[in-house]
Amino acid sequence: MKRLFLQTWILLAADFQLILGAGLKDTPTLGSKDTPRLLIRDIITGTFEYETVQNHSVFLYQEYSKELYVGGANFVLKLDVNNYHIIEKFPLTTTEQQQCEEESCENVITVIEKFQDSLFVCGTNGHRPQCWKLFPSVQNQTFEVMESYEGTGISPFVHTQNYLSLSVEGDLYAAAPLDADGSSLQFRRKAGSRTNVWMYDSWVSEPTFISASWVKQQYDPDDEKIYVFFREKNSDPSPEADPWLSRVGRVCKVDEGGSKRFFQNMWTSFLKARLVCGFRKESLYFNRLQDIYVMDAEDWHDTKVYALFSSSWNSTAVCVYSIGMIEDVFENSTFKGYDKEIPHPRPGTCVSNSRSLPQATINIIKDYPEMTDWVHAAPFYVSSNNYTKIVVDRVQAADQNMYNVLFLATDSGKIHKVLEAGSEPFIISETRLSNTSSIQVMKLDSEKKKLVVGISEKISTVDLQRCQEYNSSCADCVLARDPYCAWTPSGCVPTVNGSIQNIMNGGISVCPGEETKAVNRSKRETTWPNSRTMHSVPQNVPFYLSCPIGSYHAEYTWEHRGRSFPCLQMLSSCLHLIPSMAQENYGDYECVSIERNYRKVVKKYRLIEQELPDESRYFKTNNVPYQRNGATTVVPQIAWFTLLAEAVLGIIK
Template identity: 70%
Template sequence: MRPFVIIFIWLAGNLRLVLGVILKDAPTLGLTNTPRLLSKDTVSGGFAYQVSQNHSVFFYPEDSEEMYIGGTDFVLKLKMDDYRVIEKFTLKTTGQQHCQEGPCENVITVIEKFQDSLFVCGTNGRKPQCWKLFPSVNNQSHEIVESYEGKGISPFVYTHNSLSLTVEGDLYAAAPLDADRSSLQFRRRAGRRTNVWMYDSWVTEPTFISASWVKRKEDPDNEKIYIFFREKNSDHSPEADPWISRVARVCKVDEGGSKRFFQNMWTSFLKARLVCGFPKESLYFNRLQDIYVLHAEDWHDTRVYALFTSSWNSTAVCIYSVGMIEEIFENSTFKGYNKDIPKPRPGTCLKDSRTLPPATVSVVKDYPEMNDWVHSIQYTAPFYISDNNYTKIAVDQVQAVDQHVYNVLLLATDSGKIHKVLEAGSEPFIISETQLSNSSTIHSMKLDSKKKKLVVGFSEKISTVDLQRCQEYKNSCEDCVLARDPYCAWTKFGCTPTVPGGIQNVMNGEISVCPTSVEGQKQVNRTKREIDSSSSVNLSLTAHSVPLSVPFYLSCPIDSYHAVYTWEHKGQSSPCLQMQSNCLHLIPAMAQENYGVYECVSKEKDYTKVVKKYQLTQHMIHTMPESNTPKINDASAVALQTVTIILGLAVAVSTN
């Protein structure tokens, strides 16, 4: 027996074991609670750092042509169409003599548009500092003007918790006032209005996640700023979760109390518990991870998408409306307060908050927490639950062919992937998974809804993801419609970005909308019986000549992980051996009954198609000539190619 045949037989016996290892992290075929499509290297453009960054922030106004990136000791201004560096601002630590421990570096933590300049703050060697970058004039570079100390705006160390927000010329921030992380609270820190801060007892060891200004065009004096955070639970019993997730609010016009009582303190601060889970079972995802606020014309309809993790290694997305949040703040009783509620009600916005009566402000001071909890829109369960460890969320709105606007969740995993999840009805639909990096996690994420792009920051690079990658569903109208991707519709040019008149069914993915569905059904019927080489099915046939007794395998690509794949041969069906993005059919040793036509058939909902078609014929091995070097014939080439592929798979598994 020739050496390659011996290798083949050994591999045939171990292929299932190899496949089992490879499939450990791959989605299971036929399940709709996993991504329908897996993509790799689907980024358009990007910028690579010269030195990897442990922390980076970027400022990127939607639909802008430019983006500012803050790293260690620098701010870059990039042109977004080609990621060309327009300007570089060096912001090294000032007064390095105060550096006591660790590297004396200035990690940029804040970039905001503030008043007439770009406002930049950094750790500045554990002595937070802020600068203003004024726009260039007459082709001159930006002018950097040192502003003032950055305590309470930038943390002392980039790993410490912080956030910032600008509202109508005012700067709001949360960052520790001391290097030991103490005095962490949400403040109005600079701007036209009075600086205002929190009362010390309002929060316990908080981690601030996000802050958002919700406009009210008809009533601007009643506009609120919502703060999302988690804090330590005062209940220390073993069964209690160590964290409680919160939503708080303050009035935009709040100037603090009178000189006699609560001066420079928020007079409108209220907080409530933000819950996500199963109320009937008292099972909750309590650790808030990230927030995305989707603003609406009517402030009541503004939606809050909240990403939570749990103690049992699962993540969830719950959806809230600002109207529902306000309902709690305006009607709930105050936790621990048993007297008559004074008027005006605590938390009321007044143009001159200094005139609020002491009785109203006293309730805010001592009893800021609401008795009632803020539940999600679904109430009985989260909108989406997953075993993936998601770290960031963004939500885009897409107008489909049916003129309905659909929301698409963009979720970043801790392994460098983006999941695109459709919100259509009560059940989430996971459109796709895109692998952006194999080596690092996602630091930052910014959605450009107008351009339909997602900008993603890693330690080594910044990448742009095109959300309209319709060419991935290019095979047919049915494939395009089954994707249920509101960014894409079937037209005479194929699967293209959604345009009026295109073919689409985002809500259900029903292929009956396709004009070729009748012909498609004819093909379905043909696949139920053996099709020989003279068949007229419009699919290329791949022929292989294989000797008796050698192992052999066939492969076809997986177009959808929601489909079920089978191999059809002489009226018999056998299941697919899944290997990442391929379906295999393994023949341990070729026998006479193994020759003939094989079809790889996929079935998703009501759509069945032949993905790949093979014909195997017997190859006669000629007698080896009397020579020390065997001739490599067709069978040998096929066998050696298969050995190479399977060995390559084994190597790939061992290195990942």
């Protein structure tokens, strides 16, 4: 009969796991370092909800500013990010005289840049891209359209087409299709004080531009470059070759194009190199570039490029490059396909007058712009999550050292907070912003330690210093390895001088001895280490015990009378299921977590026997068939599902 009980328990638990499969698939696996340590909720400090769902949005947000510009379908908003009230709403509808169907008449804003002395805005304008300069009115309370421009080459014809823009010292760089079908896509300087220049047609093949960045050089501004990151179609037709190659290209900021007789209005400095993220020995490469975040450094050579890649086997990876690594390839590699003497000045060199460059130098740029060598890095982080966006913050921790923290957005509305320290990444936490929408845009405010995030329904500000999530004890605070937080006599708080933390390995030896005694504090109850929750339970009925999961990097067990039982993970709780209460099931239970040799009693229970006048009353009351055989009762399946449903409902509430 005991074997029958065990079989019943296993089968019903398995069935219930299948029923909850949809909810469990996104829940991290316990005891794995490849999953977030903690799931964090309620960290939104401000929200603005759109009047209608936006299929696309674009932000302009600069640190130290209180203002956020948001572009959507037929409007530009100016928001106060402190309280998310609308400072101004500027309607930008499609040109009235245009004849089009209702859906295609939308003017989806795709570009918002601070350009010269105005706000420069471009949109699809019902498949006829248009740009506007918005100037503050005399009262400085509303914007007025002072000038409008034909926007082809700056904005796409529809928002799903590829495009990018970058404003640099009064010049506008952009990539957008020249044709309505999305073709003729190039990276150009389109407007500003300098000459408009564009690319030679053969330089790229069906490109997808990801990002462009200006890297400043304090002591030699004439040598500054604009770096553009993109992927393009692979010319290798072999079936084992990846269809896409990731690239980094560069042009000189001072490039004015060639002379009137040769290469006029063409880049004379464009070079490109393959950007490789993978493991050379295993010949395992992540070839599809998805997103880029550039972190400036005091020495421009040390400027870091965080690149997010995907692969054909549904994995993503983050590789980290420096501008110094990229420049080394551009300055020292040979030119792919060119085997003659390299002329002077070397092709790609920034010169004050590009129109005077010798034709031999420009010919190599024209015909051989690709470098032979690759810019190679091994992945810093590999994951099965489908990440789509990345930003990186630099944080000074309690030990006064600086640490980089990555924020990676998934395609399912979640953000992972990942520490870059030591030999491997550490996934601090996961925050879910939406159950239905992917994250469209993500902007970092490092000064305020906030993340401004846009999804189709709303804009939200995420607090990056959510230290109260680790406030149970010094050990919990230190184990989190969150450089934004540290332990003080007041609890786990934003890092201050003299606070306790161990970012590199999370070892709790830095905590005072008495502080390592853990306390579980939740919204519902406080369980001190020496207190127990009492339950009076009759024999022959199913019963479960539950304790909350405080860390998905920990291992959880249930201890009873010297024996250990595994945890049944159900969403964010650990359950211990008892198929039918018998004499040996009564007594004291402890839910124990172990993480990095830190043992913590999360919950304590005491089960005592409840005497019933009629032991079959439980089943009769619930109209469940009852069967008795000797000293034990076969647990009815309906009772099991009722019990487990109660458990899950209690977990979700």
